[in-house]
Amino acid sequence: xxxxxxxxxxxxxxxxxxxxxxxxxxxxxxxxxxxxxxxxxxxxxxxxxxxxxxxxxxxxxxxxxxxxxxxxxxxxxxxxxxxxxxxxxxxxxxxxxxxxxxxxxxxxxxxxxxxxxxxxxxxxxxxxxxxxxxxxxxxxxxxxxxxxxxxxxxxxxxxxxxxxxxxxxxxxxxxxxxxxxxxxxxx
Amino acid sequence: xxxxxxxxxxxxxxxxxxxxxxxxxxxxxxxxxxxxxxxxxxxxxxxxxxxxxxxxxxxxxxxxxxxxxxxxxxxxxxxxxxxxxxxxxxxxxxxxxxxxxxxxxxxxxxxxxxxxxxxxxxxxxxxxxxxxxxxxxxxxxxxxxxxxxxxxxxxxxxxxxxxxxxxxxxxxxxxxxxxxxxxxxxxxxxxxxxxxxxxxxxxxxxxxxxxxxxxxxxxxxxxxxxxxxxxxxxxxxxxxxxxxxxxxxxxxxxxxxxxxxxxxxxxxxxxxxxxxxxxxxxxxxxxxxxxxxxxxxxxxxxxxxxxxxxxxxxxxxxxxxxxxxxxxxxxxxxxxxxxxxxxxxxxxxxxxxxxxxxxxxxxxxxxxxxxxxxxxxxxxxxxxxxxxxxxxxxxxxxxxxxxxxxxxxxxxxxxxxxxxxxxxxxxxxxxxxxxxxxxxxxxxxxxxxxxxxxxxxxxxxxxxxxxxxxxxxxxxxxxxxxxxxxxxxxxxxxxxxxxxxxxxxxxxxxxxxxxxxxxxxxxxxxxxxxxxxxxxxxxxxxxxxxxxxxxxxxxxxxxxxxxxxxxxxxxxxxxxxxxxxxxxxxxxxxxxxxxxxxxxxxxxxxxxxxxxxxxxxxxxxxxxxxxxxxxxxxxxxxxxxxxxxxxxxxxxxxxxxxxxxxxxxxxxxxxxxxxxxxxxxxxxxxxxxxxxxxxxxxxxxxxxxxxxxxxxxxxxxxxxxxxxxx
Ligand SMILES: Cc1cc2nc3c(=O)[nH]c(=O)nc-3n(C[C@H](O)[C@H](O)[C@H](O)COP(=O)(O)O)c2cc1C
Ligand code: SF4
Ligand code: SF4
Ligand code: SF4
Ligand code: FES
Ligand code: FES
Numbered sequence: 001x002x003x004x005x006x007x008x009x010x011x012x013x014x015x016x017x018x019x020x021x022x023x024x025x026x027x028x029x030x031x032x033x034x035x036x037x038x039x040x041x042x043x044x045x046x047x048x049x050x051x052x053x054x055x056x057x058x059x060x061x062x063x064x065x066x067x068x069x070x071x072x073x074x075x076x077x078x079x080x081x082x083x084x085x086x087x088x089x090x091x092x093x094x095x096x097x098x099x100x101x102x103x104x105x106x107x108x109x110x111x112x113x114x115x116x117x118x119x120x121x122x123x124x125x126x127x128x129x130x131x132x133x134x135x136x137x138x139x140x141x142x143x144x145x146x147x148x149x150x151x152x153x154x155x156x157x158x159x160x161x162x163x164x165x166x167x168x169x170x171x172x173x174x175x176x177x178x179x180x181x182x183x184x185x186x187x
Numbered sequence: 188x189x190x191x192x193x194x195x196x197x198x199x200x201x202x203x204x205x206x207x208x209x210x211x212x213x214x215x216x217x218x219x220x221x222x223x224x225x226x227x228x229x230x231x232x233x234x235x236x237x238x239x240x241x242x243x244x245x246x247x248x249x250x251x252x253x254x255x256x257x258x259x260x261x262x263x264x265x266x267x268x269x270x271x272x273x274x275x276x277x278x279x280x281x282x283x284x285x286x287x288x289x290x291x292x293x294x295x296x297x298x299x300x301x302x303x304x305x306x307x308x309x310x311x312x313x314x315x316x317x318x319x320x321x322x323x324x325x326x327x328x329x330x331x332x333x334x335x336x337x338x339x340x341x342x343x344x345x346x347x348x349x350x351x352x353x354x355x356x357x358x359x360x361x362x363x364x365x366x367x368x369x370x371x372x373x374x375x376x377x378x379x380x381x382x383x384x385x386x387x388x389x390x391x392x393x394x395x396x397x398x399x400x401x402x403x404x405x406x407x408x409x410x411x412x413x414x415x416x417x418x419x420x421x422x423x424x425x426x427x428x429x430x431x432x433x434x435x436x437x438x439x440x441x442x443x444x445x446x447x448x449x450x451x452x453x454x455x456x457x458x459x460x461x462x463x464x465x466x467x468x469x470x471x472x473x474x475x476x477x478x479x480x481x482x483x484x485x486x487x488x489x490x491x492x493x494x495x496x497x498x499x500x501x502x503x504x505x506x507x508x509x510x511x512x513x514x515x516x517x518x519x520x521x522x523x524x525x526x527x528x529x530x531x532x533x534x535x536x537x538x539x540x541x542x543x544x545x546x547x548x549x550x551x552x553x554x555x556x557x558x559x560x561x562x563x564x565x566x567x568x569x570x571x572x573x574x575x576x577x578x579x580x581x582x583x584x585x586x587x588x589x590x591x592x593x594x595x596x597x598x599x600x601x602x603x604x605x606x607x608x609x610x611x612x613x614x615x616x617x618x619x620x621x622x623x624x625x626x627x628x629x630x631x632x633x634x635x636x637x638x639x640x641x642x643x644x645x646x647x648x649x650x651x652x653x654x655x656x657x658x659x660x661x662x663x664x665x666x667x668x669x670x671x672x673x674x675x676x677x678x679x680x681x682x683x684x685x686x687x688x689x690x691x692x693x694x695x696x697x698x699x700x701x702x703x704x705x706x707x708x709x710x711x712x713x714x715x716x717x718x719x720x721x722x723x724x725x726x727x728x729x730x731x732x733x734x735x736x737x738x739x740x741x742x743x744x745x746x747x748x749x750x751x752x753x754x755x756x757x758x759x760x761x762x763x764x765x766x767x768x769x770x771x772x773x774x775x776x777x778x779x780x781x782x783x784x785x786x787x788x789x790x791x792x793x794x795x796x797x798x799x800x801x802x803x804x805x806x807x808x809x810x811x812x813x814x815x816x817x818x819x820x821x822x823x824x825x826x827x828x829x830x831x832x833x834x835x836x837x838x839x840x841x842x843x844x845x846x847x848x849x850x851x852x853x854x855x856x857x858x859x860x861x862x863x864x865x866x867x868x869x870x871x872x873x874x875x876x877x878x879x880x881x882x883x884x885x886x887x888x889x890x891x892x893x894x895x896x897x898x899x900x901x902x903x904x905x906x907x908x909x910x911x912x913x
């Protein structure tokens with residue numbers, strides 16, 4: 001994969017090249033931040049911004065961040081791969097997060113996960129062929145009182161039985177009727 | 188002598204009083220709706236919406252909605268409170284749009300509470316008055332009479348109908364100020380009156396005046412306002428709440444977490460003003476030392492000691508960090524406090540910063556808690572606006588500011604040296620200690636890292652005194668602890684009790700006991716770094732040292748109740764899967780040790796275990812415990828070691844009998860259809876994902892054991908109990 005971000009000292013040229021991969025507000029944020037002490041400590045915050053904009057951290061984006069923030073690319077990827085929250089691959093339109101924290105596990109989250117995998121035909125960390133759903137697991141959403149819980153995008157559901165999980169899936173399928181759903185509509 | 192800080196605080200409180208008075212809520216009907224991640228997940232946003240619509244269309248102006256944080260009564264959310272002036276406040280559970288309609292038309296409009304929806308069925312709407320007798324350890328010491336019983340008798344003698352007055356017990360109201368005596372403290376709802384009675388005639392007077400005439404008895408009233416009073420006034424009728432002692436969570440479920448005004452109304456920032464006006468960091472440290480406050484993040488190190496060490500460093504650039512990483516998967520008290528009372532965490536942190544002489548502070552909050560982040564951000568901005576944060580804090584000449592840094596889903600970043608690296612923007616791998624962060628922390632400067640709950644306790648310590656705080660807990664540890672009660676317990680949620688409270692009280696009196704009334708098997712504390720407490724230890728005291736001695740840890744306060752339906756080998760495997768995934772890989776004993784131990788556990792739960800696996804497991808566990816670099820690796824074997832100690836026979840059953848009594852380990856169970864019971868409804872066959880159930884309508888069905896993947900779906904869907912798990 002080629003990285004179009006120019007290797008040059010000319011700041012304006014770097015910025016212009018990065019504009020192709022990053023939205024302006026992130027570039028501005030990095031620029032403003034560069035003037036502060038310990039500016040390198042903002043790397044994680046910057047990656048959070050990139051991920052919330054694109055849904056994942058692409059290679060070109062990380063390259064641009066490295067150039068703009070003047071942090072070695074290897075360090076940027078080092079950080080991006082260390083933290084589980086960061087995704088390096090694009091994900092589906094809806095993210096289904098199954099909580100596998102203790103409270104949820106004790107209340108049967110394993111069965112819930114099995115049902116979702118079965119219905120979607122994917123494992124944790126994968127995305128359905130139609131790009132509608134990605135299945136992920138998380139460790140405790142802090143709503144253990146409602147265990148077992150799942151979170152679809154930002155919405156938390158709980159307590160959820162395997163049967164209710166199917167109903168929730170259906171709800172999202174219905175919302176996306178236009179979307180080709182061959183893979184996900186089984187069951 | 189005028190002190191600029193005192194002046195500042197006085198002006199601030201006056202302004203707040205005015206702006207709250209302008210709301211004119213005093214004689215209005217208040218509908219209280221919780222708002223927090225858990226409340227919202229349960230549907231609180233819709234509930235709020237629906238109430239607003241009802242109020243609008245009713246055209247009434249004497250009804251207001253008050254948004255609060257969360258009380259911690261998770262399994263019954265959304266919770267709604269309705270307070271009609273002069274009447275008992277009523278709480279409703281599991282409210283949805285329909286229930287809102289019923290509450291509004293019947294209770295709010297017509298004054299008829301909806302009995303069937305009342306939280307825990309705690310009050311009978313006909314009861315007009317409630318007496319809560321303190322059952323704390325300092326009330327009634329050396330008293331010659333049992334106040335509660337005498338009161339009950341006297342009520343009968345006075346001819347008061349039994350269904351008019353409700354009598355309950357509650358834990359310490361804080362009215363004792365930590366002093367024991369032959370008195371009883373009694374809270375009378377809905378009059379918000381707190382009395383101290385010492386004799387039979389006092390009780391008679393209460394009956395004559397308060398019960399029969401609805402008049403207060405000023406001579407017996409306790410005049411200063413104890414810390415938990417507001418909470419009991421609102422929630423005192425519910426047994427889940429009235430056995431708790433709310434210090435860290437004093438405002439959770441009472442005030443609007445986004446309102447600085449409301450926080451100030453409940454003595455907010457008074458403690459900071461007191462500390463700053465004294466210009467004496469050592470005084471603060473000394474109070475915290477007297478309080479015997481131990482860090483609530485897991486280690487239990489004395490907070491006063493930590494601050495003292497930081498304050499004595501030669502280097503003057505110092506930092507303070509609030510650890511809101513809350514990594515224990517199954518603990519949610521820090522989220523609860525950050526979302527429900529963010530100003531109190533901020534105040535505690537500022538007092539700490541002042542004590543150690545820090546110029547800057549950081550909140551480290553996990554990215555999985557977006558609402559907590561939003562509320563803390565709001566708190567920071569509000570405080571900057573009024574001059575509580577920033578240059579010249581409260582006119583004291585001291586400057587301090589705060590910033591939020593987000594975690595990114597790595598459990599190990601809760602460990603303090605890893606957390607520091609993460610704030611520095613690096614991979615969060617731990618470092619060898621010493622040097623400890625108080626000596627060389629963030630960017631090499633002295634840094635104090637404290638947990639969210641630790642900070643939540645600071646303002647009360649300053650306001651009520653270190654001695655008062657110490658008197659609540661045990662000899663070794665002052666104050667209360669918040670537990671996240673979850674698992675197989677009836678009432679899940681956040682529970683705050685004095686340190687030293689028995690496990691029984693938490694699990695049974697407050698938690699309501701084991702779900703479905705199954706026998707209790709064990710209580711797990713401390714999350715993946717903790718251990719199991721077998722059911723026979725139910726009367727043990729919950730405190731740092733007894734828990735450690737019992738082979739578990741306090742940890743951050745996760746408490747998981749396990750019943751006969753839980754398999755200890757399986758749960759140990761669950762925890763190890765977690766630590767193995769979360770091991771940062773820096774040192775071999777942890778990286779390899781957790782992987783090998785997990786392999787052995789997987790072997791055992793899949794029925795391939797051998798007896799000498801247990802010795803290997805124990806050897807590896809000890810090695811990992813002794814030679815790992817950080818707390819993650821050192822504590823990772825705890826669940827294994829403690830389950831081996833208390834539940835060794837379960838391991839042996841898995842290995843020798845190839846059986847899992849709890850029917851949890853998939854490889855050791857199978858599903859069978861009982862031909863006698865099966866009526867041939869075909870439901871199971873239609874639900875089996877691998878289509879391995881055969882049979883025709885109205886005839887007994889059969890499972891093809893070779894193809895069955897043991898998903899248990901048939902077991903769940905059969906309505907005739909014809910499928911057995913064996
Ligand atoms: C693996 C690991 C994870 C930890 N996670 C947390 C956490 O999530 N929250 C926390 O406050 N402390 C956590 N700690 C403890 C911190 O290292 C530190 O002791 C604590 O934040 C100090 O605050 P305290 O003195 O107020 O308890 C963790 C420790 C280890 C070893
Ligand atoms: S003990 Fe585990 S988590 Fe801690 S430094 Fe070593 S490998 Fe990393
Ligand atoms: S669901 Fe139960 S009763 Fe119906 S066919 Fe299956 S085993 Fe028989
Ligand atoms: S346990 Fe699952 S796979 Fe086995 S028969 Fe039942 S439904 Fe089918
Ligand atoms: S364990 Fe699932 S929300 Fe906490
Ligand atoms: S022990 Fe009764 S009020 Fe404290």
